[in-house]
Amino acid sequence: MKVSWFHRYGDPEVLVCEDAPKPVPGPGEAVVRVRAVGINHVDLDVRAGTSRVPLRFPHILGREFAGEVAALGDTAGAYREGDRVWVSCRLPCATCEFCMSGRDNLCERGGYFGMDLPGGYAEYVKVPLSTLQPLAASMSFEAAAASQIAFGTAWHVLINRGGLRAGHTVLIQAAGSGIGSAAVQVAKLAGARVIATAGSDEKLALARSLGADDLINYRSNENFAAQVLELTGGKGADVIMEHIGGKVFTQSLACLRTDGTMVTVGAHAGEVVPLDIIPFFRKQLRLIGSKNATTLELRQVMNDVAEGRLKPVIHASLPLEEAAQAHRIVGSRDIFGKVVLIP
Numbered sequence: 001m002k003v004s005w006f007h008r009y010g011d012p013e014v015l016v017c018e019d020a021p022k023p024v025p026g027p028g029e030a031v032v033r034v035r036a037v038g039i040n041h042v043d044l045d046v047r048a049g050t051s052r053v054p055l056r057f058p059h060i061l062g063r064e065f066a067g068e069v070a071a072l073g074d075t076a077g078a079y080r081e082g083d084r085v086w087v088s089c090r091l092p093c094a095t096c097e098f099c100m101s102g103r104d105n106l107c108e109r110g111g112y113f114g115m116d117l118p119g120g121y122a123e124y125v126k127v128p129l130s131t132l133q134p135l136a137a138s139m140s141f142e143a144a145a146a147s148q149i150a151f152g153t154a155w156h157v158l159i160n161r162g163g164l165r166a167g168h169t170v171l172i173q174a175a176g177s178g179i180g181s182a183a184v185q186v187a188k189l190a191g192a193r194v195i196a197t198a199g200s201d202e203k204l205a206l207a208r209s210l211g212a213d214d215l216i217n218y219r220s221n222e223n224f225a226a227q228v229l230e231l232t233g234g235k236g237a238d239v240i241m242e243h244i245g246g247k248v249f250t251q252s253l254a255c256l257r258t259d260g261t262m263v264t265v266g267a268h269a270g271e272v273v274p275l276d277i278i279p280f281f282r283k284q285l286r287l288i289g290s291k292n293a294t295t296l297e298l299r300q301v302m303n304d305v306a307e308g309r310l311k312p313v314i315h316a317s318l319p320l321e322e323a324a325q326a327h328r329i330v331g332s333r334d335i336f337g338k339v340v341l342i343p
């Protein structure tokens, strides 16, 4: 089978398309013919070696993918060869305290495809049957590969961790990113007023088309916090999704409403920031960390996509052979939505 993998850490060029043995399913496993795989920023970090995850080379990336069941290890289970499926990105241990309480996103023993297990940058992937999820006829493979992580994470951040509800005003940073464009839609679905930031007027226009109510260009207007305060009558946002870090983190806290909640879910622009503690306690603010969604939340958002309430935004689809170019696109700022590879 064809696979796009890398033999050492490095720039996008280390991704090479080569032949590899097709996996064979064992008991309790299936092999999925991958029809589309979504690229996530974590893929770039793993490839570059910055995420400090020890790998066995050659390594196959690809956390979220969809396709058809190509082979089954035994006859047990609800799936048949040819069934359309999406594969949940994580393999929870199912026995730890987090898995037992429905918070399998916090499981420390389970693994992720493309990190701990070979991922979807390949024609075929071997998966445990427990990770197979039926793919609705209304959803394309590309849509499925572009939806799971962006919408799942946005849902977990805003609804589960941020407590966002109808009537709230939410500030969504970098609305042009995969998670940002998903968050705008999730927030509108929840009935919130959305203030979206982005680095270009073109991206802001796209954010508007997804439902954003107010727009701030953070490149032409460095003091976005003042603008948020102006837009909210001096009160600030009830909930903020912050995934940039650095100065954006500090400024975001400055336009959080009294008793408001800021959820942090990324820090590419700076991982260590100053924090003024006095306004933090006087305004009784909440700062909450978040990671990605639980399996139950993944199913919820994929159902919302299947039924048309959430619409994945796909910036580009490229053949598997162009994985290096796809990484360059995701690493650049000229992107709105997700990039998908087609094996």
Ligand SMILES: [Zn+2]
Binding pocket: 092, 093, 094, 095, 096, 097, 098, 099, 100, 104, 107, 108, 109, 110
């Ligand atoms: Zn667990």
